[in-house]
Amino acid sequence: MSLYDLSIPQFKKMLQGLERWLDMAVKFAETKQFDPNVLMAARLAPNQWALARQMTTAADTAKFTVARLTGKEAPRQPDTETTVEEVRARLRWTLTYLDGFTRDDFHGASERLIAPAPLQGKHILGADYFHQMQLPNFYFHVTTAYAILRHNGLELGKMDFLGALPAR
């Protein structure tokens, strides 16, 4: 399996899951009669990002991961989303961005030396960047989004997190 197979389809499935959680959050807010954008500002600790930023950071992590692994320059985005519809638009933009990559783009990605900003000038091999840094980071933000929604009463379950599985 190439890093294409391990990144693009899984990132897409999880980001599509986030969009379904937005739909569930909107319905939940309707039932309870509150503004769904209140949820987008919810957070678990005062110095941790709110739900909107957890979701856009999951999207950003996917974007930068595939860009760095393939030697492309990803567009920077200001992360100013605060509403359900703004976050939804960011998720959809990211899904379209991910669709622009092919398996061929990932040729040599595992051996590529990458210098992501948090490593402050140090380099890391593409395979380690993906498996030890970006994939854990991606699931971190998706799971934190899930935790914020659960904490606020939305009934999400594990299958909402995992999405469809290729079982038979």
Add this chain to the structure above:
Amino acid sequence: MSLYDLSIPQFKKMLQGLERWLDMAVKFAETKQFDPNVLMAARLAPNQWALARQMTTAADTAKFTVARLTGKEAPRQPDTETTVEEVRARLRWTLTYLDGFTRDDFHGASERLIAPAPLQGKHILGADYFHQMQLPNFYFHVTTAYAILRHNGLELGKMDFLGALPAR
């Protein structure tokens, strides 16, 4: 990279991280003068598992993943841990269990057909089981543990989550 390389070292690093969070939680409780086992019972929603169970489930996910991928039978554990020291013992037991596997044990793991209990009799390929089900599950429980601790005031940061990275 074989599924050995993608599972055992990463599971071990993250579980060792959980043990460090236990140390930080104990110190935090000392400073604030409360029983650290109160944290082990903390949860983000009344029908979501408490911290102790999030941590032991991360350990259990690692255990069952490597057992199923290698065709071995993993011992079942009752998940009765409620104290810091019981959870620590479970993490250490799991680290020792993971050390009992070799790269050779994972020969053919990607193509192995696996029937995990949540799939109710359906089968899934080893590679899909690992990348789409167990790895997301593992990070889910580690991140939820992190979220519970952050929600209760413990100052964890992203590098506490990721652990040491092979950067140079």
